[in-house]
Every structure is written in structure tokens, then in C-alpha cells.
Amino acid sequence: MDSDVVIGLGWILLGLPVAFVLGWFASRFDLRQMRLENRQAPKAYFRGLNFLLNEQQDQAIDAFIEAVQNDPDTSELHFALGNLFRRRGEYERAVRVHQHLQNRGDLSRGDRDRAQHALALDYLKAGLLDRAEEALRRLEGTAYEEQARLALLAIYERSRDWQQAAAITERLTAAGQGDFTIRRAHYLCEQAVASSGTGDIDGALALLQQAAATAPGAPRPRIELALLERRRGRDEQAYEAILQLNEVAPPALPLVARALAETAIASGHAQQARELLTARYEASPSLDILDAIVALEQGTDDARGWYLRHLEREPSLVAAAKWLAGETLQHEGLHPPVQKALDHAAKPLLRYRCAACGFEAQQHFWQCPGCQTWDSYPPRRVEEL
Structure with missing residues (x-):
């Protein structure tokens, strides 16, 4: 065998262990470094x-x-x-x-x-x-x-950009992400309120009619329509709008019960309104409907007796305070402080409370100021919940 070949083979045989050792050290170093980083x-x-x-x-x-x-x-x-x-x-x-x-x-x-x-x-x-x-x-x-x-x-x-909000709800509905029909009716009502505030009554009426057509079972369009007609002095039209409300959403009637009584008196429908409110009260007792009945019975011996009948049906500090307001006590000097104390205690019970977050307010809101939820305020006072 040629001597150069023998020498080459010798170097290869010597280099293999050296390469193995160097590779082993390199792998151990990489592994140690990897473990250190991972740790x-x-x-x-x-x-x-x-x-x-x-x-x-x-x-x-x-x-x-x-x-x-x-x-x-x-x-x-x-x-x-x-x-x-x-x-x-x-x-x-x-x-x-x-x-x-x-x-x-x-x-x-x-x-x-x-x-x-x-x-x-x-x-x-x-x-x-x-x-x-x-x-x-x-x-x-x-x-x-x-x-x-x-x-x-x-x-x-x-930001009260109701047109943009309506456009988004249409896309959400088209994508099958919910039914926003009632919310779109709210948007139209909000625009109607803004139009009414600037004196555009015809525009407000058109928007409310569109809202009623968009969500026929929603109470707000007819309530807003009744209130708008009443501000215009059109009691007959306001009364008709409330009658329509009673047909499509009777639980919301307490919100306009007093307006119903006043427009009924003004338009000559007091007896019909009294029968309607009495039937609604018997089906679902309500402080607002009770007040409206008393307003229609004003001047009769039976007017304030409604508060006593309500107290016999269920305990109510609000009804008790209103009944006492028209009574003559034996010690007349005690009446004002007692009445004041009762009215003060009953005042928080007349608020409305959001069913979603518990935010309370003296007026009814369609969208809660606290949690921004729509239709979260029941049309009933705190005492009735």
C-alpha cells in the first residue's frame, strides 16, 4: 500500500475521536445553554x-x-x-x-x-x-x-350618532348576530325627540310613525307620539295613541297613566278611561294607575277611598302617605311633621331601578345612564318590585 494513503488513513482514524469529543462538548454546551434559557x-x-x-x-x-x-x-x-x-x-x-x-x-x-x-x-x-x-x-x-x-x-x-348606530345594527342582523329591531325603533325615537326640540314637529311625527312601523310591539314610539300630541294641544290624538299603546304593550301603561287621565278629561273620554284604568289596575295593581284613577275620580267621595283599597290589597308606604295627605287629624298641629316624615320616607320608593345594574332614578329611562342597557327599567316603581 502506498505510504501516503497509509498516512492519510492514520490521520482520519486519529481525527474521528477528536471530532466526536468536540461534537459532544458542543452539544453539551448548547443543551446547557438551552436549559438555562428555558429556565x-x-x-x-x-x-x-x-x-x-x-x-x-x-x-x-x-x-x-x-x-x-x-x-x-x-x-x-x-x-x-x-x-x-x-x-x-x-x-x-x-x-x-x-x-x-x-x-x-x-x-x-x-x-x-x-x-x-x-x-x-x-x-x-x-x-x-x-x-x-x-x-x-x-x-x-x-x-x-x-x-x-x-x-x-x-x-x-x-356619541348619540343614531344613524351610524342603525347602520351597524343592520349589518349585525344581516350576519345573524341578533335581532336589533326594537333598538332601531329607539334610535328613531331619539332622533324624533331631537327634531321636536328644534321645532321640527312634522319631522318628529314622521320618525315616530316610522319607529312604530319598525317595531309594532314596542311601547316607546306610541308613548312618545302621545306626549308629542299632548304638547301640541291635540288631546284627542294623544288619547288615541295611548289606547293603541294599551293594545300592543299594556304593561307599559303606567308610564302614561296620568297623561291618559288628563287627555281623557280634556277630550271627553273620562268614563271610558276610568273603565280602562280600573280593569288594568285589577289585572296588575300599579301606583301610577292608582293615581290616574284618583285623578279621574277627583271631586267624588270615592276618590281617596282607592288608596285605602290599595292598602287592603297590599302594604304601601306611598299609598299611605297619599291617603294621609287629605285627612284631617284630631291633633291638627301634628299633621305637617307626620306628613313630611312619610313623604320623605316614601320618596326613594317612587324611583325606577335598572334591572341590569341597579341604578336608580326619579324618572324612567329607556337606556340606563349607568350601564347603557336598553329597556332595562321596568315600568314600575321601586316599591312595586
Whole structure:
């Protein structure tokens, strides 16, 4: 065998163990480095999670920042950090985190849409409605489309942009995301109230008629129509509108019971109104209907007797206070302070209460000022709930 070949084979035989040893050391070094990195990142992450579960948000943020620094390419840590900033009310920092995610070229389409949605929520929570609207509109055609539309609807309702709100509800309905018919009727009523306030009575009437046609079973269009006709001095038309209300939504009659009594007296339908209100009271006792009956019975011996009959049917501090207001006590000097105390105690019982959040108000609202829920106020006083 040639001597050069023998020498070459010898070097190969000597080099193989050396290469094996070097490869073994390299693999051990890489494995050790990988284990070290994997230990560092999860340790900070789980420490942050523990702080979060213990509602220690400041410490959780510090831990997540450390985790992000150890592994800056992990998008989940950025999302967690951004959401924490938003919950803390640090909206500028939340925006920066989510914008950083959007600017990353290696982000998947799903994570990019998620970052866009998170950014929209940052703007929404910060009260930057214009920026929130723009960010939400960019979510059309994504997995967050439905949530974005509902958020846009809340923005338009909050800013009282009823036409834009109606357009969103049409798209939601077309996509099978709910029935917004009654809410669209509310939007038309809101526009009618605004038109009436500026003196455009004909425009208001047209909008209310459209609202009644949009949601025939909704009580508000006919109530608003009756109130508008009454302000115009057209008692006959107001009375007819309330009769229509009683046909389509009788539980809402207490809201206009007093108006019914007054328009009935003015239009010569007092007896018919008395029979209607009495029948409704027997079916479902109501303080407002009771007051309307008493107003129709005014001047008769039986008028205030209705309050006593109500007290026999069910206990009521409000009815007791109203009955006592017309009584003559043996010790007349005691009547004013007793009456004042009863009226003061009964006043909170005359409020309306939102069934969704419990917000109480002296007047009935179609949309709760507290939680923004529609039709959450029952047409009954607190004492009757």
C-alpha cells in the first residue's frame, strides 16, 4: 500500500475521536445553554402569573417585563403585558406594546388581528373614541369582526350618532348576530325627540310613525307620539295613541297613566278611561294607575277611598302617605311633621331601578345612564318590585 494513503488513513482514524469529543462538548454546551434559557424565561413568566393571581399587578408587570427581555420574540408575553397595562389604566404603555407587536414582521395574521383588536380596546378604554373607531373598522373580515361591530355600536350610541348606530345594527342582523329591531325603533325615537326640540314637529311625527312601523310591539314610539300630541294641544290624538299603546304593550301603561287621565278629561273620554284604568289596575295593581284613577275620580267621595283599597290589597308606604295627605287629624298641629316624615320616607320608593345594574332614578329611562342597557327599567316603581 502506498505510504501516503497509509498516512492519510492514520490521520482520519486519529481525527474521528477528536471530532466526536468536540461534537459532544458542543452539544453539551448548547443543551446547557438551552436549559438555562428555558429556565429563565418560564421562571419569570410563572412568577408574573403568580403575582397576577394574587392581584399584585405591579409585581406582575415587572416579572413579565423581565420575561419579555429574556425572550423578546414571544408574542404571548407581549399580549399579557399589554393587557396588564390596560387593566392598570396605563393606556399609553398598552398602546406601545400592541403597536410594537403590529410592527413585527414575523407575526402571524391571526396574532396581527389580535394585536389590532387589543389596540382598539386600549383606545376605547382610554376614551379616544375616534382612534378606537378607526382601529375597530380595520377588523372587518377578521375573526374579531363581531366584537368590533358591537364595540362600534357602543361608540355610536355613546356619541348619540343614531344613524351610524342603525347602520351597524343592520349589518349585525344581516350576519345573524341578533335581532336589533326594537333598538332601531329607539334610535328613531331619539332622533324624533331631537327634531321636536328644534321645532321640527312634522319631522318628529314622521320618525315616530316610522319607529312604530319598525317595531309594532314596542311601547316607546306610541308613548312618545302621545306626549308629542299632548304638547301640541291635540288631546284627542294623544288619547288615541295611548289606547293603541294599551293594545300592543299594556304593561307599559303606567308610564302614561296620568297623561291618559288628563287627555281623557280634556277630550271627553273620562268614563271610558276610568273603565280602562280600573280593569288594568285589577289585572296588575300599579301606583301610577292608582293615581290616574284618583285623578279621574277627583271631586267624588270615592276618590281617596282607592288608596285605602290599595292598602287592603297590599302594604304601601306611598299609598299611605297619599291617603294621609287629605285627612284631617284630631291633633291638627301634628299633621305637617307626620306628613313630611312619610313623604320623605316614601320618596326613594317612587324611583325606577335598572334591572341590569341597579341604578336608580326619579324618572324612567329607556337606556340606563349607568350601564347603557336598553329597556332595562321596568315600568314600575321601586316599591312595586
